[in-house]
Amino acid sequence: xxxxxxxxxxxxxxxxxxxxxxxxxxxxxxxxxxxxxxxxxxxxxxxxxxxxxxxxxxxxxxxxxxxxxxxxxxxxxxxxxxxxxxxxxxxxxxxxxxxxxxxxxxxxxxxxxxxxxxxxxxxxxxxxxxxxxxxxxxxxxxxxxxxxxxxxxxxxxxxxxxxxxxxxxxxxxxxxxxxxxxxxxxxxxxxxxxxxxxxxxxxxxxxxxxxxxxxxxxxxxxxxxxxxxxxxxxxxxxxxxxxxxxxxxxxxxxxxxxxxxxxxxxxxxxxxxxxxxxxxxxxxxxxxxxxxxxxxxxxxxxxxx
Amino acid sequence: xxxxxxxxxxxxxxxxxxxxxxxxxxxxxxxxxxxxxxxxxxxxxxxxxxxxxxxxxxxxxxxxxxxxxxxxxxxxxxxxxxxxxxxxxxxxxxxxxxxxxxxxxxxxxxxxxxxxxxxxxxxxxxxxxxxxxxxxxxxxxxxxxxxxxxxxxxxxxxxxxxxxxxxxxxxxxxxxxxxxxxxxxxxxxxxxxxxxxxxxxxxxxxxxxxxxxxxxxxxxxxxxxxxxxxxxxxxxxxxxxxxxxxxxxxxxxxxxxxxxxxxxxxxxxxxxxxxxxxxxxxxxxxxxxxxxxxxxxxx
Numbered sequence: 001x002x003x004x005x006x007x008x009x010x011x012x013x014x015x016x017x018x019x020x021x022x023x024x025x026x027x028x029x030x031x032x033x034x035x036x037x038x039x040x041x042x043x044x045x046x047x048x049x050x051x052x053x054x055x056x057x058x059x060x061x062x063x064x065x066x067x068x069x070x071x072x073x074x075x076x077x078x079x080x081x082x083x084x085x086x087x088x089x090x091x092x093x094x095x096x097x098x099x100x101x102x103x104x105x106x107x108x109x110x111x112x113x114x115x116x117x118x119x120x121x122x123x124x125x126x127x128x129x130x131x132x133x134x135x136x137x138x139x140x141x142x143x144x145x146x147x148x149x150x151x152x153x154x155x156x157x158x159x160x161x162x163x164x165x166x167x168x169x170x171x172x173x174x175x176x177x178x179x180x181x182x183x184x185x186x187x188x189x190x191x192x193x194x195x196x197x198x199x200x201x202x203x204x205x206x207x208x209x210x211x212x213x214x215x216x217x218x219x220x221x222x223x224x225x226x227x228x229x230x231x232x233x234x235x236x237x238x239x240x241x242x243x244x245x246x247x248x249x250x251x252x253x254x255x256x257x258x259x260x261x262x263x264x265x266x267x268x269x270x271x272x273x274x275x276x277x278x279x280x281x282x283x284x285x286x287x288x289x290x291x292x293x294x295x296x297x298x299x300x301x302x303x304x305x
Numbered sequence: 306x307x308x309x310x311x312x313x314x315x316x317x318x319x320x321x322x323x324x325x326x327x328x329x330x331x332x333x334x335x336x337x338x339x340x341x342x343x344x345x346x347x348x349x350x351x352x353x354x355x356x357x358x359x360x361x362x363x364x365x366x367x368x369x370x371x372x373x374x375x376x377x378x379x380x381x382x383x384x385x386x387x388x389x390x391x392x393x394x395x396x397x398x399x400x401x402x403x404x405x406x407x408x409x410x411x412x413x414x415x416x417x418x419x420x421x422x423x424x425x426x427x428x429x430x431x432x433x434x435x436x437x438x439x440x441x442x443x444x445x446x447x448x449x450x451x452x453x454x455x456x457x458x459x460x461x462x463x464x465x466x467x468x469x470x471x472x473x474x475x476x477x478x479x480x481x482x483x484x485x486x487x488x489x490x491x492x493x494x495x496x497x498x499x500x501x502x503x504x505x506x507x508x509x510x511x512x513x514x515x516x517x518x519x520x521x522x523x524x525x526x527x528x529x530x531x532x533x534x535x536x537x538x539x540x541x542x543x544x545x546x547x548x549x550x551x552x553x554x555x556x557x558x559x560x561x562x563x564x565x566x567x568x569x570x571x572x573x574x575x576x577x578x579x580x581x582x583x584x585x586x587x588x589x590x591x592x593x594x595x596x597x598x599x600x601x602x603x604x
Contacts, residue, residue: 030415124343
């Protein structure tokens with residue numbers, strides 16, 4: 001314990017122990033603001049929402065599982081469940097695929113030029129989503145849609161991008177893919193660069209074609225980063241609010257609501273806080289799955305180190 | 306005979322390099338297509354912001370601007386509302402960055418170097434809290450803050466500064482997590498030497514860890530700033546009066562009114578609002594990307 005040496009000069013006996021105690025006290029004090037923040041503004045609200053979900057609208061009576069009973073009987077609730085899953089899963093698949101393919105294209109070109117292309121391709125991720133979604137909203141505008149202008153120009157009919165339920169579902173997914181794909185690109189590009197070039201050379205000597213190289217070299221090497229990014233993105237996309245809120249606000253006729261937008265509509269706009277809290281609680285299951293995977297990963301890493 | 310034998314390998318090498326070349330051209334081709342797809346919305350924002358309302362209503366050819374004018378910019382920069390949004394956004398983001406750094410740097414130092422009871426569990430917990438989405442917390446937080454308002458008489462609802470209390474929940478877990486990674490990569494000999502020389506733990510943090518991990522701190526700062534600049538849900542929940550709104554919520558709730566859309570002004574407002582993160586990105590791209598990738602590679 002070289003650490004204790006300076007303390008010894010001041011207090012020869014017992015100083016060692018006191019210093020050790022002081023070290024952990026200092027450590028605890030340094031982490032205290034973090035602990036308070038997490039306990040007060042994350043853990044407590046999360047638990048409190050469990051309690052809120054068991055109250056009636058005016059928050060005076062305990063109704064047990066009454067709110068859930070009410071939700072389960074509504075067709076709209078099941079529509080929101082379905083739409084949230086479709087939205088999150090489709091968007092994440094396309095984001096991951098786009099990111100994976102783009103990462104290969106960027107990786108293919110000379111290193112000197114990669115910076116410029118990567119720089120341009122990351123822009124959708126940098127613009128605050130609330131603001132870029134406004135641009136999409138304007139591109140989808142029913143009477144002035146610039147996309148429809150192109151469609152008309154090549155002789156096709158107008159598309160009611162945000163007014164027809166299925167097109168609206170397509171549009172929110174498209175915007176989400178546009179916003180999220182650059183993140184996957186950056187992650188996968190970093191991962192691609194860490195794959196040793198010799199592996200590809202060895203595969204080439206063994207006569208592997210491009211698909212076999214991806215299947216047997218790239219994918220196994222990138223397995224960790226792919227699972228982590230997909231998991232993250234699944235959580236974030238599942239909990240998305242701004243894109244759906246601005247593009248469709250859940251419409252037409254509530255057909256594009258996902259958990260977050262519906263919880264906002266019920267809880268904040270509709271003033272039924274317990275019901276809104278009950279809806280947002282449905283984001284817990286996916287979190288639980290993610291937490292399980294990540295904790296396993298962290299403990300694995302602990303064993304390796 | 307001999308020339309044929311000599312030719313064979315050369316021809317093969319030639320075909321490989323031709324394949325490479327073709328792959329290169331296709332890569333450029335698809336990258337170009339994707340750049341068009343990715344940059345269409347911001348480009349269209351810029352186009353629309355330069356159009357007069359007359360040209361927008363005419364809608365002859367939406368993909369170009371024939372009579373550019375800065376009308377939208379001047380009217381927006383002169384408007385009191387937009388001015389308020391910008392100031393509120395700037396104050397909220399800068400204060401959030403300061404609060405975030407004050408909380409996460411000491412905490413990351415303590416969790417990566419000085420152990421105390423439960424510190425390993427806390428480090429894992431920090432990462433898990435990063436995963437809890439804001440959409441799960443906004444309703445209970447809203448209820449808690451209105452309850453505190455009733456209790457203390459301090460108006461927590463509908464004031465821009467309440468966001469400074471709430472935004473750290475978005476930024477602190479991630480910043481702490483990546484700072485733990487950066488601090489852990491500093492060689493132990495460095496702080497041991499300083500401790501032997503009689504430095505205190507706080508001195509080690511301020512004199513050694515902060516300067517050495519400065520790139521990580523910059524990356525974390527950028528992350529904290531962009532997240533608090535871009536957040537949309539919490540301002541929608543906690544603020545309603547026009548003079549208390551921050552940019553994203555302000556543009557959406559005040560410029561979009563009923564059926565009358567002044568698209569020129571909306572696009573100008575959105576473009577100007579997107580400028581600070583874009584500028585940071587343009588000048589500090591490497592730090593920006595380091596912050597992005599640190600979360601997954603170090604975690």
